[in-house]
Amino acid sequence: xxxxxxxxxxxGFVVAIDGPAGxxxxxxxxxxxxxxxxxxxxxxxxxxxxxxxxxxQHVDFEAHPEEAVKLARSVHLEFKRQPEKNPANxxxxxxxxxxxxxxxxxVSMKASRVSSIPGVRAALLGLQRRLGxxxxxxxxxxxxxxxxxxxxxxxxxxxxxxxxxxxxxxxELEAAGKDAPSFEEVKHQIAARDQADSTRATAPLKKAEDAxxxxxxxxxxxxxxxxMEASIRxxxxxxxxxxxx
Numbered sequence: 001x002x003x004x005x006x007x008x009x010x011x012g013f014v015v016a017i018d019g020p021a022g023x024x025x026x027x028x029x030x031x032x033x034x035x036x037x038x039x040x041x042x043x044x045x046x047x048x049x050x051x052x053x054x055x056x057q058h059v060d061f062e063a064h065p066e067e068a069v070k071l072a073r074s075v076h077l078e079f080k081r082q083p084e085k086n087p088a089n090x091x092x093x094x095x096x097x098x099x100x101x102x103x104x105x106x107v108s109m110k111a112s113r114v115s116s117i118p119g120v121r122a123a124l125l126g127l128q129r130r131l132g133x134x135x136x137x138x139x140x141x142x143x144x145x146x147x148x149x150x151x152x153x154x155x156x157x158x159x160x161x162x163x164x165x166x167x168x169x170x171x172e173l174e175a176a177g178k179d180a181p182s183f184e185e186v187k188h189q190i191a192a193r194d195q196a197d198s199t200r201a202t203a204p205l206k207k208a209e210d211a212x213x214x215x216x217x218x219x220x221x222x223x224x225x226x227x228m229e230a231s232i233r234x235x236x237x238x239x240x241x242x243x244x245x
Contacts, residue, residue: 008126010151012135013239015232016144019158020194020205021108022165024216024224028158029140030089031225036138036232041131043141043148044111045091046077046124048102051110053093061114069119077127103172105181105189112193115142116200142197145208154235155211156228164217165190 015038019025026042033040050072054061061068080090090099101107114120128148132139139148145155160168166186173180181189197205207213212231216224 008129008133010133010135010149012137013154013236014132014135014149014152015138016149016152016155016208016211017138017140017158018142018144018146018156018205018207018211020142020165020190020197022168022190023158023160024168024221025140025158026087027221028216028224028228029138030087031221032229032232033089033138035225035229036136038136038138039131039134040081040089041079041128041137041139042089042091043124043128043139043144045079045099045102046127047111047115047120048107049077049091049093049098050075050120050124051114052098052102052107054114055107055110061117065117065119068114068117069123072120072123077124079131103176104178105186108193109189109196112196116196116202118202121202142205143203145211146206147203150208153239154232155208156231157207157211157213158224159213159215160217162187162190162194 015032017025017029025044029040029042032038050068053071053075054068059067059071076094078092080092081088082090087099090097091102092098102111125148128139128141128144131137132149139152141148145152145157166183169186169190170180170183180186194205214224214228219227
């Protein structure tokens with residue numbers, strides 16, 4: 001158990017959902033948070049927001065990683081739920097809603113690179129742990145079950161074929177009214193992001209040994225959510241029964 005875990009003990013039930021981009025993590029987590037009444041914490045959005053801010057400030061964080069660490073330690077990041085907007089789970093940086101700016105392919109790649117900086121991960125790890133440790137929280141990311149919450153009560157690792165993930169990403173960009181690259185370019189971007197995330201030295205993307213793997217390639221959103229909800233509720237029931245003994 002890390003020093004952060006010791007300093008910030010888990011106070012209630014926590015769900016960890018990991019997996020590469022395009023597997024449905026965000027959609028599944030949002031839906032599960034709604035049906036379970038849990039707080040949704042999108043850890044990837046934290047790194048995306050940081051990458052966006054660095055790009056806006058024209059900071060070359062690869063040449064000067066200390067600048068990224070400095071910003072990660074000083075910026076105030078928080079989530080606010082605004083049901084009248086889509087997505088309802090919004091991320092704010094120093095009081096400003098940056099949700100609409102963090103889902104571009106350029107920010108995605110920058111987020112992957114900035115997340116490989118050890119000092120940045122250390123700074124945001126504490127924040128992620130604090131957000132989730134109060135319990136009744138569901139976190140999505142790439143290292144939740146392995147690093148942020150290795151003591152999570154339920155862990156899932158979502159997967160899907162690269163072709164299916166590219167189709168979903170294109171549909172997402174088109175629905176948002178954004179200029180979409182070609183299908184092959186999106187596939188290339190996804191493969192490059194997978195490679196970067198899974199081979200980085202600090203907290204690489206990988207499945208926790210005790211995580212349930214869910215291949216969403218041929219499943220509808222409703223099917224994935226239903227299956228995972230049943231598993232989570234069963235674990236909550238076991239935990240409650242254990243406390244009564």
